[in-house]
Amino acid sequence: MQNFDIIIIGGGAAGFFTAINAAEINPNLKIAIFERGKEVLTKVKVSGGGRCNVTHAEFLPKELSTNYPRGEKELLGPFHSFMTGDTMEWFENRGIQLKIEDDGRIFPVSDDSQSVIDCFLQETQRLNIQVLKSHAVQAFQKEKDFWEIKTSKGDFSAEKMMLATGSNPKIWNMLKNLGHKIIEPVPSLFTFNIKDEKIKDLPGVATEAEVKINSKKVSLESKGPLLITHWGMSGPGILKLSAWGARDLEKLNYQFEIKVNWLPGNTSEEILIRLKDLKTKLAKQQVLKNAQFDLPKRLWRNLIVAAGITDGTPWADLNKNQLQNLSAQLTEAVFKVNGKSTFKEEFVTAGGVDLKEVNFKTFESKLHKNLFLAGEILNIDAITGGFNFQNAWTGGFLAAKAMSEY
Structure with a gap:
C-alpha cells in the first residue's frame, strides 16, 4: 500500500487548487491527486465556451455571496478569507494575465482555458504533486488515524483525504455509508x-x-x-x-x-x-x-x-x-x-453533501476528522458567470490551509 500525507480525489478545479496551495504552504507534504478519467480538468477546458471564466468582478463578500442559490449564508465567512481579488492575484502571480469583461466575467487575456490548465499542470510538477489518472476510487474507510483508499489501480493510504469529485453519485453513496446526508441532486443551470x-x-x-x-x-x-x-x-x-x-x-x-x-x-x-x-x-x-x-x-x-x-x-x-x-x-x-x-457542457447540479455537516472555516467534515470537501460535491451552486469556480477556489484554498498547517 502506497502512503501519502494528503490524497485528493477528483482532478478538477477544486482538487488541483487544493493540492497546489497545500504543497506551497508545506513543501514537505507528499500529495497525490486521483482522477478516474484519462484526462484532468475537463470542466475547466470547456468552461466559458473554452475561455475559462475564472471568477466574477464582485469584490465585496456580502455581494458575492448573493449569487449562490445554495451556499449564500455558508460562503460569506470563507469569502472574507479568500475571494475574487485573491483569485486574480493568485493567477497573475503565476503568469496568467486576467481581464474583466463588461458583464463582470473575468477571463484569461489569452481567451483560452488551456492557459489555466497548463498553469495547474506546471505547478503540480514544480511542487512534486503526483497526478494519478485512470484511478477510479472504489471504496474508502478510516483505519485508526489513516484513510485507506481502494482504487482500480491499487490501494493507498493518507492521513488526510479531500473529496473534490463534483456531482459524482458513486462518491455521494460512499459518503452516505459514512453517515453523511446527501441532498438529492437536480439540474441547476x-x-x-x-x-x-x-x-x-x-x-x-x-x-x-x-x-x-x-x-x-x-x-x-x-x-x-x-x-x-x-x-x-x-x-x-x-x-x-x-x-x-x-x-x-x-x-x-x-x-x-x-x-x-x-x-x-x-x-x-x-x-x-x-x-x-x-x-x-x-x-x-x-x-x-x-x-x-x-x-x-x-x-x-x-x-x-x-x-x-x-x-x-x-x-x-x-x-x-x-x-x-x-x-x-x-x-x-x-x-x-x-x-x-x-447549458452547454457546464453541467451544474443543486444537491450534494448537506451544508450543516461541514465546518466552513476549514471545509472539513464535522462527522469525520481529516475528511475535507470542496467544490460541487457540496450542496452549493451558483448562477452562471464564474461563481461556481470561485466556490471551488475558496473551498480549495481554505481546505489546503487547514490540511497543511496542523
Whole structure:
C-alpha cells in the first residue's frame, strides 16, 4: 500500500487548487491527486465556451455571496478569507494575465482555458504533486488515524483525504455509508425549451429582458441578456432563473409559463403611451418596417405579427385594440416552457453533501476528522458567470490551509 500525507480525489478545479496551495504552504507534504478519467480538468477546458471564466468582478463578500442559490449564508465567512481579488492575484502571480469583461466575467487575456490548465499542470510538477489518472476510487474507510483508499489501480493510504469529485453519485453513496446526508441532486443551470411563433426562426437573436415565472407555485424573476436558441431561450437572464428555481422547477416537471418584458424597466401602460405617440409621429410609415425601442428587427417583426398587425399596415391605421396588444407583446409576452436542455457542457447540479455537516472555516467534515470537501460535491451552486469556480477556489484554498498547517 502506497502512503501519502494528503490524497485528493477528483482532478478538477477544486482538487488541483487544493493540492497546489497545500504543497506551497508545506513543501514537505507528499500529495497525490486521483482522477478516474484519462484526462484532468475537463470542466475547466470547456468552461466559458473554452475561455475559462475564472471568477466574477464582485469584490465585496456580502455581494458575492448573493449569487449562490445554495451556499449564500455558508460562503460569506470563507469569502472574507479568500475571494475574487485573491483569485486574480493568485493567477497573475503565476503568469496568467486576467481581464474583466463588461458583464463582470473575468477571463484569461489569452481567451483560452488551456492557459489555466497548463498553469495547474506546471505547478503540480514544480511542487512534486503526483497526478494519478485512470484511478477510479472504489471504496474508502478510516483505519485508526489513516484513510485507506481502494482504487482500480491499487490501494493507498493518507492521513488526510479531500473529496473534490463534483456531482459524482458513486462518491455521494460512499459518503452516505459514512453517515453523511446527501441532498438529492437536480439540474441547476439549464435553458428553457420553448416552441412559439414569436421566437420562431430567431436563433442567435440576443437582447436585454426581464423574465418572470408565471406560476402560482413559483415566484421568481430576473433581468439580463436573453438569447433565443433553436430550442427556446438561454442567456444569463434565463440561467439565473434556472439556478434560483432549480428545485421548484423540477417539481413542476419543467412545464410552466414565463412572461418576458422585452423593454426592461417599462410597464405596458408606459409603452402604450409611447406607442400612441409613435402613431402620430410615424403616421405614414409601415409598422413592420421600422423597428422601435432598439429591439432587434426580426424580433420586432415577430412581435408585431403576434399583436395581430398585418404586413403593410401604417402606424396611422392602428386601432386601440392593436396598440394594447402590441404593448402587451412588448412588455408581458407569455411563453410556454416545455422541458429543459443542459447549458452547454457546464453541467451544474443543486444537491450534494448537506451544508450543516461541514465546518466552513476549514471545509472539513464535522462527522469525520481529516475528511475535507470542496467544490460541487457540496450542496452549493451558483448562477452562471464564474461563481461556481470561485466556490471551488475558496473551498480549495481554505481546505489546503487547514490540511497543511496542523
